[in-house]
Every structure is written in structure tokens, then in C-alpha cells.
Amino acid sequence: MTTPSVPDLLEVTDLRTVFHTARGDVRAVDGVSFRLAAGETLGLVGESGSGKSVLGRTVMGLISSGPTTTVTGSVRIGGHDVHALKPSARRRLWGPEVAMVFQDPMTSLNPVKRVGTHLTETLRRHLHCSRTEATERAVDLLRQVGIPEPARRLRQYPHELSGGMRQRVVIATALACDPRLLIADEPTTALDVTVQKQILDLLGSLVAERDMAMLLVSHDLGAVAGRTDRVQVMYAGRTVESGATRPVFAAPEHPYTEALLASIPNLAHPPHTVLRAIEGNPPDMARPPLGCRFAPRCGRAAAGCTDELPLLVGVPGSAGVTGREVACHHPVGLSAPLEGNRHGR
Amino acid sequence: MAGSGTAHLRTDRERSLVVDDLVVEFPVTHGTVHAVSGLNLDLLPGETLGILGESGCGKSSAGRAVMQLPPPTSGSVHLGEVELTGLKAREMRRARARMQLVLQDPVSALNPRRKVKDLVVEGLEIWGWAERRRDTFVDELLTSVGLDPESVREKRPHELSGGQCQRVCIARALALDPEVLICDEPVSSLDVSVQAQILNLLEQARERYGLSMVFIAHDVAVVKNISDRVLVMYLGKTCEVLPSDGLERNALHPYTRLLLASVPSEADADRAPAGVEAAPGSKAVELPSPLDPPSGCRFRTRCPLATDRCAAEEPRLRELRPGQFVACHHPDPTLADPTLADPTLADPTPEE
Numbered sequence: 001m002t003t004p005s006v007p008d009l010l011e012v013t014d015l016r017t018v019f020h021t022a023r024g025d026v027r028a029v030d031g032v033s034f035r036l037a038a039g040e041t042l043g044l045v046g047e048s049g050s051g052k053s054v055l056g057r058t059v060m061g062l063i064s065s066g067p068t069t070t071v072t073g074s075v076r077i078g079g080h081d082v083h084a085l086k087p088s089a090r091r092r093l094w095g096p097e098v099a100m101v102f103q104d105p106m107t108s109l110n111p112v113k114r115v116g117t118h119l120t121e122t123l124r125r126h127l128h129c130s131r132t133e134a135t136e137r138a139v140d141l142l143r144q145v146g147i148p149e150p151a152r153r154l155r156q157y158p159h160e161l162s163g164g165m166r167q168r169v170v171i172a173t174a175l176a177c178d179p180r181l182l183i184a185d186e187p188t189t190a191l192d193v194t195v196q197k198q199i200l201d202l203l204g205s206l207v208a209e210r211d212m213a214m215l216l217v218s219h220d221l222g223a224v225a226g227r228t229d230r231v232q233v234m235y236a237g238r239t240v241e242s243g244a245t246r247p248v249f250a251a252p253e254h255p256y257t258e259a260l261l262a263s264i265p266n267l268a269h270p271p272h273t274v275l276r277a278i279e280g281n282p283p284d285m286a287r288p289p290l291g292c293r294f295a296p297r298c299g300r301a302a303a304g305c306t307d308e309l310p311l312l313v314g315v316p317g318s319a320g321v322t323g324r325e326v327a328c329h330h331p332v333g334l335s336a337p338l339e340g341n342r343h344g345r
Numbered sequence: 346m347a348g349s350g351t352a353h354l355r356t357d358r359e360r361s362l363v364v365d366d367l368v369v370e371f372p373v374t375h376g377t378v379h380a381v382s383g384l385n386l387d388l389l390p391g392e393t394l395g396i397l398g399e400s401g402c403g404k405s406s407a408g409r410a411v412m413q414l415p416p417p418t419s420g421s422v423h424l425g426e427v428e429l430t431g432l433k434a435r436e437m438r439r440a441r442a443r444m445q446l447v448l449q450d451p452v453s454a455l456n457p458r459r460k461v462k463d464l465v466v467e468g469l470e471i472w473g474w475a476e477r478r479r480d481t482f483v484d485e486l487l488t489s490v491g492l493d494p495e496s497v498r499e500k501r502p503h504e505l506s507g508g509q510c511q512r513v514c515i516a517r518a519l520a521l522d523p524e525v526l527i528c529d530e531p532v533s534s535l536d537v538s539v540q541a542q543i544l545n546l547l548e549q550a551r552e553r554y555g556l557s558m559v560f561i562a563h564d565v566a567v568v569k570n571i572s573d574r575v576l577v578m579y580l581g582k583t584c585e586v587l588p589s590d591g592l593e594r595n596a597l598h599p600y601t602r603l604l605l606a607s608v609p610s611e612a613d614a615d616r617a618p619a620g621v622e623a624a625p626g627s628k629a630v631e632l633p634s635p636l637d638p639p640s641g642c643r644f645r646t647r648c649p650l651a652t653d654r655c656a657a658e659e660p661r662l663r664e665l666r667p668g669q670f671v672a673c674h675h676p677d678p679t680l681a682d683p684t685l686a687d688p689t690l691a692d693p694t695p696e697e
Contacts, residue, residue: 226613277541
């Protein structure tokens with residue numbers, strides 16, 4: 001996984017994405033930092049409105065500063081500062097450096113273009129292939145993503161394919177220029193369970209084969225648990241907990257992570273087990289609560305929680321667990337507040 | 346399966362809902378969509394039946410046909426003693442009060458122009474309750490589904506969150522004191538933390554009002570949690586009917602096993618990622634169309650155990666263990682033991 005000598009492929013530092021709306025400023029992503037090395041898979045999990053998708057798109061550079069949006073902080077992909085680049089230079093990054101797989105495979109393909117056109121268009125533009133060369137490579141790409149009869153599929157339109165098959169085409173398009181970083185935004189949410197497993201397996205093997213880095217954005221904790229090296233849990237635009245996937249899920253430190261895991265029905269439990277629901281609803285991001293954003297719904301909240309925003313600080317002590325961070329005044333596994341969170345902002 | 350049969354029906358018991366040989370077909374330009382092909386089910390008073398299946402398996406069509414929205418192509422639906430198919434409009438309206446539906450998208454299920462206080466008692470209004478009597482009932486209903494009457498009574502659906510809208514939908518359904526509640530994917534559009542609230546609420550409502558429930562969903566763990574009995578559907582037919590307790594260990598039908606093996610979990614990390622060309626399941630398979638379902642067992646095109654017999658003869662539901670009915674020619678009991686579960690089962694054989 002992470003080798004200290006190699007600089008990280010992706011570096012996100014104190015990223016903030018603020019949308020200026022009629023209801024006020026919506027701070028969709030509010031100070032998020034992380035790193036990702038080649039060959040590593042990072043899961044971004046959270047509920048709707050937690051800012052995980054906006055974060056994915058801001059990393060890609062699809063959301064950037066403009067009249068209605070302010071992006072601050074930095075995103076560096078392979079040394080390039082995505083948000084400091086001119087749009088034309090940013091477009092050159094898309095494809096060879098970073099590519100994205102979106103949630104809904106029907107709307108991310110152009111319905112009036114053949115499957116082949118989606119692929120050859122990318123290849124010709126970014127890799128300057130000739131027409132025949134592009135077609136050969138397109139057939140090869142479709143074969144790599146497990147589509148039977150690739151030559152025939154090239155001539156079909158998106159509506160002629162099933163949802164799972166379309167998502168494979170979207171993945172093939174994303175892979176066309178051999179990106180070093182793949183951002184998958186809820187790649188299987190629109191698909192059936194059995195197909196979902198196939199697509200996740202496919203992404204996993206492609207990442208391993210090509211030594212790509214992958215950012216897997218998902219609300220499905222099960223999918224993230226089995227497919228990522230590290231995980232970052234988001235709530236209301238901020239990271240509440242991050243670390244190696246297994247320890248985070250096995251022994252969550254943040255009350256939100258713990259509550260989220262406990263609220264999912266578990267196949268191992270007998271029927272009619274009362275679920276530990278999280279009361280209340282996620283906050284309105286135009287008017288986030290003061291202090292810790294989870295405090296109004298948190299079972300461990302104490303007086304200080306609603307005044308001071310907890311910072312993301314390393315979890316000390318636990319041997320063998322490295323890079324574990326939590327943003328909480330009263331983490332689950334610790335009785336005393338963490339150093340650095342005694343004086344929040 | 347995907348087969349048919351009536352072996353799982355409990356004719357000797359008192360039943361609140363009996364569905365007999367339900368067929369739902371929709372004519373389209375080039376043929377007929379066979380959404381539900383001969384579904385049989387029954388529901389005991391106070392029981393929850395989970396219908397599990399993927400999109401296109403006919404689970405929603407079945408739920409709606411039971412409600413007669415629209416009426417099924419053929420087959421019969423008995424609610425208590427009343428046969429619902431072929432009822433006159435006026436009698437149908439009377440029967441519908443005893444059977445209520447909760448839909449997937451709670452926001453679009455509510456009239457955006459009406460206030461919560463009117464939405465929850467709309468059914469009572471239709472049944473001629475006086476306005477004053479209705480108004481006193483509003484607060485009781487809202488409280489019973491965990492909403493604060495003071496803060497939501499005057500609001501319209503767009504001012505509420507998805508979870509709150511689903512609570513309003515459930516309050517609306519409970520207002521008429523139904524015997525049977527049909528829930529069609531009631532939690533699939535909600536966030537995980539809110540999903541648990543709604544599932545707990547449905548359990549409470551079932552206990553408090555003595556409801557019988559049909560719970561339609563695609564999520565195995567959700568269905569197991571809320572149901573007493575689970576019916577697995579594939580392409581309009583029944584694969585397996587089994588008690589939800591121990592479902593993950595006991596399931597025998599290859600399709601149920603496939604569904605269980607597809608549930609994403611931490612265990613996925615333990616399998617070394619195989620190459621795309623090498624892994625059997627990484628090849629895409631076109632699913633059969635409900636316009637032209639496969640002969641015999643409808644699951645055979647994806648089934649690792651399929652033989653010639655599966656194409657020629659439709660399997661019928663057989664009781665293989667007490668209370669567990671399987672429609673399969675080759676149910677392999679070794680599959681029911683998770684330690685022996687074959688990982689290749691998770692991966693349907695590539696079909697060219």
C-alpha cells in the first residue's frame with residue numbers, strides 16, 4: 001500500500017466547496033483533507049447530504065469556483081493543482097490522470113451515440129489514435145470489462161444494453177486512457193444486487209491489474225467494507241472518522257460511525273431484532289448546527305459538544321492501528337477527550 | 346425456480362389474505378410482458394410475509410395486483426372472506442379500506458398541495474367522518490408514527506424530509522385501521538439511519554394494530570429483519586418460500602443462494618481479486634427478458650446446476666424441510682451449509 005518514498009497520487013488539503021444559494025451558503029464540503037497512493041482504494045461513506053458526491057466531483061474538477069460556487073483548499077493529482085489549472089489544461093488531466101464512473105449508467109451515456117463512439121471519441125481525442133486503431137482498442141476495452149461479443153456491442157446504442165452492461169461500458173470509457181486515479185461515485189447504486197457484486201468485483205480486479213488508485217464513493221457500508229483499504233466517514237460535509245477499513249468497521253471510534261453500523265439490519269441477527277436507529281435527520285447544510293454537527297443526534301453528546309467543533313485528530317495508543325483519526329470530543333473507545341480537542345475552534 | 350405450486354399454502358389455518366394463481370401481464374408493442382406468472386401466497390393474521398427479488402421479478406406488480414391497482418390478468422385474491430377480483434367499484438372501495446399500501450417514494454406518494462393534517466385523514470374524509478372528529482384524530486395518528494403534531498400539522502410534503510414523509514404515508518395507511526398492510530420497498534429511497542427508524546416503526550405498528558403485512562423489498566437483510574416468512578421471486582415465479590429465521594443458512598434454491606452471496610460484506614476483501622478474464626463471474630450476462638421468459642425453470646439460464654430437465658419441465662414447490670418449500674429440480678442440501686458454500690455459485694455461468 002502506501003510507500004513513504006513515493007509521493008501520493010492524490011493530495012486533498014482542507015478542501016471546502018460552498019454553494020451560494022438563495023437560502024444562504026451551503027457548505028457541502030467543509031474542510032476535508034486526505035491522501036491516496038497508487039494501488040490504494042479509499043472509501044468515502046456517508047448518508048445523502050454528507051457531501052461525499054460533491055467531494056468526489058470537486059476532486060475531479062467538475063465542480064470549481066464560479067459565480068455560484070466557491071472552492072478553496074487544494075486538490076493535487078499527480079502533482080497538478082486541479083483548481084489552479086486553466087479549464088483546457090484541466091481537460092487534459094481528465095482521461096490519462098483521472099477518470100470518473102457515475103452512478104446512473106443510463107444518463108452518463110449519450111443515448112444518440114453508439115457504444116463504440118463513446119470509446120473511440122475518448123481514444124482519438126486524448127491518445128490521438130487513428131480511426132482503425134481506436135476501434136481495435138475499443139473492442140479490447142470492452143473485452144477487458146467482461147462484455148461478451150465486444151465487436152457487435154460497439155454498434156449498439158445504450159438503450160439496447162442492460163443496466164449492468166451499460167455500467168461496464170461506462171467503466172470501459174473511464175479506463176480508455178489508462179487513468180492513474182479512478183473516482184467511482186456510487187457505481188452500483190442503480191443496479192441489482194447480483195449485478196452490483198459483479199461490477200464491484202470487476203472494479204476490484206481492474207484496480208489490482210492496473211495498479212490504479214480508486215476513490216469509491218458510496219452509501220453502502222457493506223460494499224465499502226469489503227472493497228477498500230482505507231475508509232473515510234463523512235457527516236454534514238466533514239470527515240468524522242478515517243483509518244484502515246477493517247479497524248474502523250470493527251471498532252468505530254466516532255459515535256456516528258458506530259450508530260450507522262448498528263442501524264443496518266444484519267443477516268446474522270434473528271428476525272424482528274429491534275434496530276438501533278439514529279434519531280432525527282441529517283442537518284440542513286445551509287444552517288449547520290454549531291459545534292459538532294452530529295451532537296443533536298448523538299447519544300454521547302455532552303455540554304461542550306454543541307459549542308466547539310471537534311477537530312480530526314489521531315487516535316493514540318492502539319498498537320498496530322496507524323493513521324486512525326477521529327473528530328469527536330467523546331470518542332467511543334476513549335474515556336478522556338483527545339489531545340487537541342480540548343480547545344476546538 | 347422458478348416454478349409454481351401451492352404446497353406452501355396453509356389451507357387449514359385462518360388466513361387474512363389468500364392469493365391464488367395470480368397472473369399479471371401487460372400488452373406491449375411486440376408481445377406481452379409476463380410480470381407475474383401464477384403466484385400463490387397466503388398470510389396469517391399478524392404475520393409478515395417478505396417478498397424478495399430483484400428489479401423486474403414482478404414483486405411490485407404482484408403487490409399492486411393484490412390491491413387491484415390494476416386488477417390482475419387472472420387469478421383470485423381473497424381478503425378474509427371477500428373475493429376482490431371482479432368486485433363492483435362501490436364494494437371494492439369498501440374492501441380497500443381493509444387493505445392499505447405504502448409505496449417506495451414517500452414524497453411523490455403525497456399530494457404536494459395538501460397539508461399534513463389533511464393528508465393523514467384523507468381516507469376518513471372519504472369515509473364520511475365529521476371534520477371535528479377527524480381533527481381530534483390527526484394528532485393521535487401523527488404521534489403514533491413518531492411525528493410531533495405541533496410542528497408538522499400545518500406543513501406540506503416538500504417541507505418534510507423523506508423519512509418524515511414516509512411516516513405521514515404510514516399514518517395515512519393506519520388511519521383506516523386496515524387488516525393488511527402492503528409495503529412496496531418502503532425504505533429503499535431512505536438513508537440507512539432513517540431506514541432503521543421506519544423499520545422499527547412498522548414493527549411497532551404491526552404489534553399495536555395487529556396488522557398482517559406483506560413487505561416487498563430487494564434487500565435480503567431488511568426482509569429477513571422484518572418478516573416471519575420469506576417468498577423469493579424470480580421473473581414472475583416463486584423460487585422458494587422459507588421461514589426468515591435462519592434464512593441465510595437454510596436457503597436451498599440456487600437463486601436464493603446467489604442473492605445471499607451477492608450481499609456485499611467485509612468477507613469480500615478476503616478473496617484475492619482474480620483477473621477479469623479468469624474470474625467466472627466477471628463476465629457480463631444478459632438477463633432473460635420477461636417478454637420471452639425461458640421455458641421450464643426460469644432461472645436455468647443463470648443457474649450453475651441447470652440440466653436438460655430444467656429446460657423441459659417446470660419445477661414445482663416441494664417441502665424439503667418443515668416449512669421450507671423449494672421449486673428446483675436439483676436443490677443441493679450441501680449448499681445450505683455456509684462452510685460448504687461454493688463461491689462459484691455467486692457467479693452465474695457466462696452465457697454466450
